[in-house]
Amino acid sequence: MSFPILPQRSIKPTLRKCQTSVRYAGRTAPAGDPRHEILRRTLYPSNLRNKSTPTGTWRSDVGRALQHAIPSVQAHETIERAWLLHQRHVRRQRDSELKRKFEKMKEAMDELEKLDKHLYFEANRQEDPRARSTKEVELTKTLKGSERKAMEARIRGLFPRELRVPTDTPPRTGWNYDWKPTGPASTP
């Protein structure tokens, strides 16, 4: 925020005036249809730089409102620093949690490698979400309707649609305790 706080007596702050070639004056509405005037005022706001506003459209009591909002320059800077420090704490905590989880994963995979090469290879394999094994293709031919939809919906390697995004209030129906599997239980 580069705008200096206005003291009680009004001193014009030194702002660079940018001059444009086309100047739109703000004029009062004529007695007739106000729609044209409204449209004009919205699309082409006044850019006459004879007042202390960079875009020409601040609110009328901007100085008073800003003085009310910001206690002082020092207070503002302290608040800014406190926020950045808080963000740093949050970031550190999140990163350390991820690091711990990753170390556990790495330990597990290293151990698996030592234990069994085949299992390790299979665990590391990248899956193509579009690929289907021959068993699955045969299975889809035997299924119909909702079972088939259920099988096609859960694609290995992609997130399922049912993973819910957090909201501010819980769902109206609450948790669905009455879920029943459709057709063959799990995909191979």
Next chain:
Amino acid sequence: MSALARCSSCLPRSASTTRHGSILSRSLATEASAGPSTTQLAPAPGKIKSHETIGISIVVNRSPFLTRIPSRFERAFHAYQQRIERALHNPFPYEFYFKQGSLLETKFRAEERKRERMTLGAPFGTIEPQTSAESKAQSARESAVEALDREEEEIIPRRGKADEINDVRSLDRKGERNLYLLLLKKSNSEQVWRFPEGSLQKGELLHESAERNLLKECGVVMDTWVVSRNPIGLYKSSSAGGTSLSRLFFYKAHIMAGQVRPDGSNVLDYAWLTKQEMEERLDKEYWHGVQDMLSDF
């Protein structure tokens, strides 16, 4: 494990071997796929029966369904930034968006005044002085607007019945937190809380075994999804006897719907707990092996 016979192309372990799909030297977290792995490593002959010592355990997570409430400092900072923004931003061209003299315009102006008063404080957001005719028309419009607003949407509270009575079997409890499933199992006349676990069958892959064991231990009326083919952690029990499983590989799964249905024979009870609540129920050694895999919040 030097007893394993290696195929000849496995031996040179240089950093750039990708030809036959060897991923031994690539880091685990990489996302770049080096092309389809068409050839497979044949399981080496005479391998040690690792499936007898490996156990699979599943960490079933119910993700939060409620957003987090920001802390007091965060809320104060957000309010401060809102005050500054309101002081500095362009006035809204409401005459463009609302027809002059319409009910919607009156409603918007009333709401805007209220927002102004709430953000900036009392001297802002008060009604400007008007002539008596204008003020009568204004008050008539505002009462019409209030008549519109009578019916309101019912807001479901964030803390429900499950939170009040602290029902640990409920999946509606603690909406902001991550909940994990623990099963009460009886082992040798003792009752222990453990994650759902099972053994690995011959010829089965680890993540397939995770799915199978989860259904076996917790019933089929749960909509679960095992996240990946990789395990998220490992627990080596030091006090392993001859037959019990010495290594437990943990897999992460999410539950989207349904509930656990214990069969009652091996699994006596279940609970959906946060990380902090789990600490008191688990054995110390098991807890230390497991705690780093779980989310703090």
